[in-house]
Amino acid sequence: MSERISDAEHAVMEVLWKRAPMTAMEVAEQVVAEKDWSLQTVKTLLSRLAAKAVVGTERDGRRFLYSPLVERDDYLTGVSRNFVDRLFGGKVTPLVAHLAEADELSADDIREIEELLRELKK
Amino acid sequence: MSERISDAEHAVMEVLWKRAPMTAMEVAEQVVAEKDWSLQTVKTLLSRLAAKAVVGTERDGRRFLYSPLVERDDYLTGVSRNFVDRLFGGKVTPLVAHLAEADELSADDIREIEELLRELKK
DNA sequence: TTTCATCGACTACGGATGTAAACAATATCA
């Protein structure tokens, strides 16, 4: 279960998560706008995603409409957990600590996160 | 620059980051203790890491001593940034928000992070 | 000095990935 999504495939998913269903052409146009790939490449990625049942297809006359079968949130959760487990022993605090030390956290970020945590406690 | 470190290679690096320099045998023993790999596999990974100049070698008679050439902290920073960029648009807040929503944050975690942020502001 | 053990180097190999061309089916236009 929960098939692996490669980096390139992920770029395709991001597009589909923004709007769906879409035809291969529509997806490809969006992706090609930011990743310098050929249309064929995007189609291949769509096929692989469909083969893995990460996106679903629905016939629309001569072509297909593609939609994600995996929620972006679920995907993010899986990937994030994996990430935190592998690099920070499964604890989020060390991750935040690390980002802070590496100056990846601005004062604004800190305020935002504090605000967020305050909300959470309610 | 900054060569990619694969998952398997990362396991080897973790061992070297704990103690260095070490001989291939010493590294392999540690790694094999937790990953069910053969000694040869670990040696191959060490060679690849050396080829990428992620670990350095120092001759010690007939064998080599291996040491990391990349700091664990630097590695974590790179990987974390990449992760946050790719999945959360470069912002840490959405990452934390996501982990919270996905119930990956315990009440203790929240307290810890708050404490950490308080420290940071000084 | 012959033999054996050790260690790094080289080779292997299937599967995943990034990237894309070629092809086949089909619909549309002239």
Next chain:
DNA sequence: TGATATTGTTTACATCCGTAGTCGATGAAA
């Protein structure tokens, strides 16, 4: 109806990755 464009399918191929066997050099032991 025949040419053309569109769309999905198949095939390709180099590289990376996980995993490991084998080879050759060299040092140690007999």
